[in-house]
Amino acid sequence: MSPSALLFLLAAHLAAGETTTSTTTLTATPATLTKPDHHAVTLQWSNLPDPGPLDYVAVYSPPTSGDLDYLGFLLLNSSASWATGAGSLALPRLPDLRAPYQFRLFRGPPGQNPRVDQDGDPLPDASHRTAVSGDVAHEGSGARPAQLHLAFTDEADEMRVLFVCGDGGTRSVRYGPAGRREEEEEWEEVPAVASTYERRHMCGHPANHSVGWRHPGFVFDGVMKALQPGTRYSYKVGNDSGGWSETHSFISRDAEANETIAFLFGDLGTYVPHNTYFRTPQESLSTVKWILRDLQALSDKPAIISHIGDISYAKGYALLWDHFFEQIEPIAASTPYHVCIGNHEYDWPSQPWKPSWAANVYNGKDGGGECGVPYSIKFRMPGNSSLPTGTDAPDTRNLYYSLDAGVVHFVYMSTETDFIRGSDQYNYIKADLERVNRSRTPFVVFQGHRPMYTSSNEAKDAAHREQMIQHLEPLFV
Structure with missing residues (x-):
């Protein structure tokens, strides 16, 4: 057939209304996330034929993750124009996971009974992939410090700062009284020590499974020393090659202060701006927002934040720890953030301490297979209490x-x-309370995750409450 005949046939087909099928596209912008972007990504898709209400975009990191190992997902019907086969969605607050993100568009499962999560919402089955976006990465991903948070040490003239990087190379903390210029070499510099943990250290699903595990990077621990009491200090962390954090500031501890300002709460959790394996509390954003407002109003008055167990509610999904620390950084990088352990950081069926009365207390999987490891590495509190896992x-x-x-x-x-x-814990508490100097600290605040006094009628709460009252209450009265 001659070329002219082929052109004639093509023209005839087009005239009859026959068209070629366009490929479904999915884009994610910007390709590089910077601080001014507030780590927000815009997803856009087009040319999706016969769109359905359960079509979705799944979120992945790293891009080599299998289709079923998604971090979360967004239903396309959240976009006003989804029924046209094209639309856009925004994803704010994507933390630096030290690896690029990728997004994949899937057709929803057919029928009226898709798989659902514990809240009754549809879960992806990742069986009908239609389009894949390009990668999206944070500027300086892995090298630049992230997730800064402060804590007191055992010494009144010190302040600890912890932060995360993607590698274990040398990092430092630079600090000095606020107002002094760093370039005039009036700031001190101290090394930060790195530590991490591996997938093999997790004790159960999902923490040790590809769906939940993501490498945590390296947690760096640096201590600022010889601080003058009640003084504002500026600091930053990092190195010259990988980059430095923004400069933050804090008020050092004053042993002679005649007042205490503290924010106490438990069970905060973290919010994730997409669907995941269980509900994440959007209310946690408001908690951080109002604490930040109050801290700013305090100006140069020191404060302490006390988070009494059930920290991130990661429950074996490492992504949630990264979201949590990015969420609290605005308050924790300027105010010491203290914690104690809860069941959602620790509990698993084979945990070491399981007395007979606790058969219905410590037999769950509330920790999601983490067995206290992320909690133990990501925080560093005063003292040296520890137990083998x-x-x-x-x-x-x-x-x-x-x-x-x-x-x-x-x-x-x-x-x-x-x-x-x-x-050992009882003996520590007893000795500590006996040493309290009531003339210097007339008030004692005792904190633990599970309550000693509660209106709950659950059998496990009653058993635990009775033991705490029997053994600990005599120390307080």
């Missing part, structure tokens, strides 16, 4: 400790490990 994982830390802040002596306990009379 019973596996080859790092010891569980940050169990019980105390500190003074102004006129208050704060005591933190672990309700998840042995606290009965004669245990």
Whole structure:
């Protein structure tokens, strides 16, 4: 057939209304996330034939993840124009996971009974992939420090800062009194020590499974020393090659302060701006927002934040730890953020301490297979309390400790490990309370995740409550 004949046939087909099928496209912009973007991504798709209400975009990191190992997903029907086969969605607050993101568009499962999560919402089955976006990465991903948070040490003239990088190379903390210029070499510099943990250290699903595990990077720990009491200091962390964090500031502890300002709460969790394997609390954003407002109003008055267990509610999904630390950084990078362990950081069926009365207390999988490891590495509280996990994982830390802040002596306990009379924790609490100087700290605040006094009628709460009252209450009265 001659070329002219082919052109004639093509023209005839087009005249009859026959068209070629366009490929479905999915784009994610910008390709590089910077601080001014507030880590927001816009997803756009087009040419999706016969769109359905359960079509979705799934979120992945790293891009090599299998289709079923998604971080979360967004239903396309959240876009006003989804029924046309084209639309856009915004994803704010994507933390730096030290690896690029990728987005994949899937057709929803057919029929009226798709798989659902614990809240009754549809879960992706990742069986009908239609389009894949380009990669999206954070500027300086992995090298630039992230997730800064402060904590007191055992010394009144020190302040600890922890942060995350993608590699374990040398990092430092630079600090000095606010107002002094760093370039005039009036700032001190101290090294930060790196630590991490591996997938093999997790003790169960989903923490040790490809769906939940993401490498945590390296947690760096640096201590600023010889601080003048009640003084504002500026600091930043990082190095010259990988980059430095923004400059933050804090008020150092003042042992002679005549007041204490503290924010106390538990069970905060973190919000994720897409669907995931369970509901994430949007209310946690408001909590951080109002604490930040109050801290700014305090100006140069020091404060302490006390998060009493059930920290990120990651429950084995590592992504949520990254979201949590990015969410609290605006307050935790300027105010010491203290924690104690809860069931959602620690509990798993083979945990070491399981007394007979706790058969219905410590037998769950609330920790999602983390067995306290992320909690122990990502935070560093005063004292040196620790317990073996019973596996080859790092010891569980940050169990019980105390500190003074102004006129208050704060005591933190672990309700998840042995606290009965004669245990190491009991002996520590008893001795600590006996040493309290009531003329200096007339107020004592005692904190633990599970309540000693509660209106709950659940059998497990009653058993735990009875043991705490029997063994600990005599220390307080």
